[in-house]
Amino acid sequence: MKKILNNPENYVPEMLKGLLAAHPGRLKSAAGDIHCIVRADAPVTGKVGIITGGGSGHLPVFLGYVGRGLLDGCAVGDVFASPTSDQMYETTKAVHGGAGVLHLFGNYGGDVMNFATAADEAAMEDIETETVLVADDVASAPAERASSRRGVAGMIFAFKIAGARAEEMGTLAEVKAAAEHALANTRSMGVALSPCTVPQVGRPTFTIGDDEMEIGMGIHGEQGIRRGPLQSADEITDQLLRPIMADLDIVNTEVAVMLNSLGATPLEELYIMYAHLRELLQAENVRVYRPYIGRFATSMEMAGASLTIMRLDDELKRLLDAPASSPFFEQSQYV
Amino acid sequence: MKKILNNPENYVPEMLKGLLAAHPGRLKSAAGDIHCIVRADAPVTGKVGIITGGGSGHLPVFLGYVGRGLLDGCAVGDVFASPTSDQMYETTKAVHGGAGVLHLFGNYGGDVMNFATAADEAAMEDIETETVLVADDVASAPAERASSRRGVAGMIFAFKIAGARAEEMGTLAEVKAAAEHALANTRSMGVALSPCTVPQVGRPTFTIGDDEMEIGMGIHGEQGIRRGPLQSADEITDQLLRPIMADLDIVNTEVAVMLNSLGATPLEELYIMYAHLRELLQAENVRVYRPYIGRFATSMEMAGASLTIMRLDDELKRLLDAPASSPFFEQSQYV
Numbered sequence: 294m295k296k297i298l299n300n301p302e303n304y305v306p307e308m309l310k311g312l313l314a315a316h317p318g319r320l321k322s323a324a325g326d327i328h329c330i331v332r333a334d335a336p337v338t339g340k341v342g343i344i345t346g347g348g349s350g351h352l353p354v355f356l357g358y359v360g361r362g363l364l365d366g367c368a369v370g371d372v373f374a375s376p377t378s379d380q381m382y383e384t385t386k387a388v389h390g391g392a393g394v395l396h397l398f399g400n401y402g403g404d405v406m407n408f409a410t411a412a413d414e415a416a417m418e419d420i421e422t423e424t425v426l427v428a429d430d431v432a433s434a435p436a437e438r439a440s441s442r443r444g445v446a447g448m449i450f451a452f453k454i455a456g457a458r459a460e461e462m463g464t465l466a467e468v469k470a471a472a473e474h475a476l477a478n479t480r481s482m483g484v485a486l487s488p489c490t491v492p493q494v495g496r497p498t499f500t501i502g503d504d505e506m507e508i509g510m511g512i513h514g515e516q517g518i519r520r521g522p523l524q525s526a527d528e529i530t531d532q533l534l535r536p537i538m539a540d541l542d543i544v545n546t547e548v549a550v551m552l553n554s555l556g557a558t559p560l561e562e563l564y565i566m567y568a569h570l571r572e573l574l575q576a577e578n579v580r581v582y583r584p585y586i587g588r589f590a591t592s593m594e595m596a597g598a599s600l601t602i603m604r605l606d607d608e609l610k611r612l613l614d615a616p617a618s619s620p621f622f623e624q625s626q627y628v
Numbered sequence: 629m630k631k632i633l634n635n636p637e638n639y640v641p642e643m644l645k646g647l648l649a650a651h652p653g654r655l656k657s658a659a660g661d662i663h664c665i666v667r668a669d670a671p672v673t674g675k676v677g678i679i680t681g682g683g684s685g686h687l688p689v690f691l692g693y694v695g696r697g698l699l700d701g702c703a704v705g706d707v708f709a710s711p712t713s714d715q716m717y718e719t720t721k722a723v724h725g726g727a728g729v730l731h732l733f734g735n736y737g738g739d740v741m742n743f744a745t746a747a748d749e750a751a752m753e754d755i756e757t758e759t760v761l762v763a764d765d766v767a768s769a770p771a772e773r774a775s776s777r778r779g780v781a782g783m784i785f786a787f788k789i790a791g792a793r794a795e796e797m798g799t800l801a802e803v804k805a806a807a808e809h810a811l812a813n814t815r816s817m818g819v820a821l822s823p824c825t826v827p828q829v830g831r832p833t834f835t836i837g838d839d840e841m842e843i844g845m846g847i848h849g850e851q852g853i854r855r856g857p858l859q860s861a862d863e864i865t866d867q868l869l870r871p872i873m874a875d876l877d878i879v880n881t882e883v884a885v886m887l888n889s890l891g892a893t894p895l896e897e898l899y900i901m902y903a904h905l906r907e908l909l910q911a912e913n914v915r916v917y918r919p920y921i922g923r924f925a926t927s928m929e930m931a932g933a934s935l936t937i938m939r940l941d942d943e944l945k946r947l948l949d950a951p952a953s954s955p956f957f958e959q960s961q962y963v
Contacts (some may be wrong), residue, residue, distance in 0.1 A: 295821050295838065295931055297861045297897040304896065307861075311899030314906045352895040440714065486630050488864045526642075527633045557892035559928040560956075561639065562632040566644035566717040571649045586955075588923070593894040594931065596630055599946045616960075620921075621895075622959030623949075 296594075301492035305349045310313040312356070316578050316620045320359060323387030324368070328380050330356045331366035336389045341459045341468045342366065342388030343395045345452070346381050347404055350491070351512065353621035354590040355398075358449065360619025363453045364397075368411075372491050373513050375403030381411035385420060393421035393465035397451055398474055398571040399444025400428040425464055425472040427451055429481040429601065432509025432518050443511055444588040446553045447479040450603045450613075457615035463576035475609060480537040481551075484529055485510035485517065489556065489592045498592075508532055512555065512592045518521075525571045526562065533600040534573055543604050547582040548574070549613055551601035556591040558598050563587070568599065583613060589622075631929075636827035640684045640706050647691070651955045655694060658701070658722030663715050666701035670723045675722030676794040676803045677701065678730045680787070681716050682739055683708040685826070686847065688956035690733075691778040693784065698791040699732075702748075707826050708848050716746035719888030720755060726791040728756035728800035732786055734779025734809055758800055760807040760866040762786055763815045764936065765773025766875045767844025767853050778846055781884075781888045782814040785938045788959075792950035793895045803954045812942060814852075818888075818934030819864055820852065822847035822889065833927075843867055845850040847890065847927045862904045868935040869908055878939050882917040884948055885908070886936040891926040893933050900923070901933065911953065918948060 298304055306482065309327045313320060323329040336342060346368030347355045356367040358368045365388035368376035385394045405426070410414065412422045428440060429447025451472045458471035485507045488497035499513035501507060506524065509517030526530075538544075550572065552563045563586050574581060583606055590599070617624045633639055644662045648655060658664040668710065671677060681703035682690045688794070691702040700723035700818065703711035703883045717882025720729045731743050763775060786807045787867035793806035817900045820842045833849035836842060840861065844852030859867075871877075898921050909916060917940055925934070938944065953958045 295858065297819075297821070297864055297893060297933060298900055299862055301861045307903050308896045308899045311903035311906070313900070315902050315916075315921055317897065350894075350896065357895075384671075385703065462836075484632075486632070507908070525632065525634045526691075527634055556894055557924065557929045558632060559685075559891055560692075561643045561685065561928065564638070564643045564650065565633055567650050568642050568646035568648070571646070581650075583712055586650055591894065594892045596929065598632060618960045623960055625953045625958055625960065 296492060297389050303491045305369065309369060321618055323517055324383035326380060326383060328369045328376055329343055329384045329387060330359055330369055331384060331387045332359055334391035335365050339392055340389045340390050340394060340462060341392045341465050342390060343397055343455055343459055343468065344368065344384050344388055345398045346376045346408065347399055347401065348375060350593050357621030358452045358619055360617065360618035360622065361621055362615055363452050363622065372493065374403065375407050377560045378407040378410035381408055382414040384401050385422060386418065387416045391594045395455060395465065395472065396422055396424045397455055398427065399448055400442060402428045411506050415478045418533040423466060423469040425469055426543065427476060429476065429479050431480050431482050431536045433511060433574065436540055445481045445483060445512055446551055446599050446601045447476065449551065449589050450479050450601065451475045453617060454609060454612045456617065460615065463603060465474035469519055471500045472613060477605060478604040478609065479601060480541045481599055481601040482536050483510060483597060484533060485555065485595060485597035487557065487596040488514060489595040526565045530566045530569045531573065534570065537600065537602050541602065541604060543579050543602060545578045545581045545607045549583045549605060550581050550604040551585040551589060553590055553599045553601065555595040555599065556588065557596040559596045560587060563598060582610060631827060631829055639827045640704065642697060644704060645883065654955055659718035661705045661715060661760050661841055663711055663720060664719045664722060665694055665704055666719060666722045671725035672681045673725045674727055675725050675797060676727045676734055676800050677725060677734060678729060678790055678803065679703065679719050679723055680733045681711045682734055682736065683710060685928050686926055687823045692956030693787045693954055694956065695952065697723065697952030698787050698954055698957065699794050705780055707828065710736065710742050713742040713745035717749040718741055720746055720757060721753065724755045730800065730807065731757055731759045732790055734783055735777060737762045756786045756800060758806055762811060764811065764814050766815050766817050768846060771875055780816045780818060780847055781886055781934050781936045782811065782816045784886065784924050785814050785936065786810045788952060789899055789947045791952065792947035795950065799912060806947060810938060813939040813944065814936060815936055816936040817868045817878045818845060818870050818932060819843050819868060820890065820911065820930060820932035821858065821859065822850060822892065824929040824930040837901050852894040861900045865901045865904045866908065869905065872910065873939050876939060878914050878937060880913045880938045881910065882915045884940060885916050885936040886920040886924060888925055888934045888936065889923045890930040890932040890934065891923065892929045892931040895922060898933060900954060
């Protein structure tokens with residue numbers, strides 16, 4: 294395990310301590326628990342609060358999207374482990390500015406269960422909540438069982454769209470609808486080239502041959518749809534795009550594209566993939582309205598990449614274009 | 629070599645093709661050569677142009693800092709190889725808005741030689757140029773031979789400061805002085821945990837034991853100052869900070885800090901390091917005015933990190949705070 298760390302058991306609390314030390318003007322903890330991270334100005338009176346939650350090891354996901362025009366808070370779990378329902382409840386309470394709170398998070402068992410409990414606790418305190426699950430990974434289940442799909446990098450488009458709608462002072466129903474609208478138009482697909490190591494475990498999450506890749510593997514090493522020889526960038530890109538296009542009709546539309554490194558894969562390789570992706574999309578008369586190329590949802594040092602496509606309409610374009618700012622995600626007015 | 633690529637020989641041109649396809653509103657090539665990358669609005673009339681140049685494989689360095697409030701252009705070489713003097717000259721010409729051009733780049737033999745030739749060519753066309761070399765890596769030579777040091781992540785502070793001064797419509801002499809002032813107050817130190825692989829070569833740049841690290845190693849695998857067992861995050865952080873503090877008196881000052889992953893090292897580990905770094909700095913009454921934590925200068929998939937410190941005064945704070953925007957680096961008004 295070649296990591297820069299102290300005691301593996303303290304990986305998450307030390308990371309959070311560094312985070313709060315680095316960005317005191319932008320982030321704070323709530324309820325005396327360092328695992329409840331909220332905007333420094335939370336709660337914003339009259340604004341719908343949006344929170345997410347999930348395991349650590351995916352920076353910038355999840356807490357990296359707590360910021361202006363994005364999320365209000367995040368309940369932070371241990372590496373690849375759900376935060377507790379109590380942490381979710383305390384985070385909910387800390388961002389409640391009187392207009393209710395949206396729970397917007399990936400479709401993972403522990404998170405679903407704990408957020409349900411947290412919503413019940415919030416209801417007892419007369420805090421209205423709504424829930425939207427992110428389930429964008431087309432590799433994780435067929436279209437007939439789309440609601441059982443896992444949530445991956447597509448959640449960032451949902452954070453962005455819902456966050457912008459909340460910043461416009463939309464109601465809880467409107468913010469929820471914006472998130473659902475974004476997700477109805479969003480699909481993702483990934484490829485893994487190498488595993489990562491959970492610090493407390495000390496060994497790789499899975500093994501894969503030196504000349505192999507696995508298409509559709511989950512960000513925690515969940516089994517993909519096909520393991521085979523490592524192919525070229527062009528071939529890989531094609532295999533990420535086709536299942537998305539089979540699931541979401543984007544021909545003759547405008548889209549936002551997110552080409553995401555899972556960690557170790559360098560930006561250079563993402564741009565090589567993008568060169569071919571753009572040609573593939575042009576051939577289908579798909580226009581890229583705004584590309585996001587970088588590390589947005591990782592699995593620590595895993596090598597690999599994911600592609601996310603969001604089909605756009607005027608409302609989604611307006612909300613996507615809104616400025617946003619967190620320590621991990623800055624979007625100015627320039628494209 | 630577990631990379632997502634097509635023909636290794638086309639690594640850089642395909643990457644550049646993807647870059648220009650992704651960001652047409654922000655970047656363009658000059659002189660019909662895809663290796664000459666400039667701002668889409670170049671040349672900006674009356675503004676001093678700033679260009680850099682160097683080998684590929686370090687994204688966001690170098691071309692990632694071409695943008696508003698930053699650089700005007702970048703001559704792009706092959707992986708870890710200098711661009712040609714002609715590419716540097718064409719980039720110079722393309723960003724010359726009538727106020728001259730600053731050549732601001734790392735202290736590497738090939739780049740120094742080629743930029744000198746490019747400056748001569750520019751002079752023959754009556755384009756005034758000035759040169760500032762970045763030599764911030766304290767590991768690469770002792771203080772007595774500071775001018776022979778290599779340039780590493782400290783160059784980004786120089787880009788930021790000089791870029792802001794140029795945006796204020798400073799003269800060529802003023803922009804040069806701002807870059808020199810930034811660099812006189814900037815030092816860096818790195819640690820490598822694993823090598824990277826140059827695509828055309830196909831094997832790692834160096835070998836290192838599974839339980840080893842090398843303090844002071846250069847970003848191309850240049851020999852460091854000490855190889856030994858992998859230590860804790862706290863110990864590593866201490867060993868990056870001490871040589872910087874021995875070279876630059878920062879006690880009782882305000883500083884900007886850049887904690888940079890060399891590629892594969894995840895953000896989580898940088899924040900673990902930052903937690904301890906901030907305590908070390910507080911003990912010396914050093915206040916962190918603005919932290920930069922992320923991937924700013926990499927060596928593809930190399931694991932490791934570097935620390936850069938810039939000692940601040942009022943002028944450097946003002947220029948550091950100015951907004952900046954490139955596809956790889958966004959700085960809003962918020963800290």
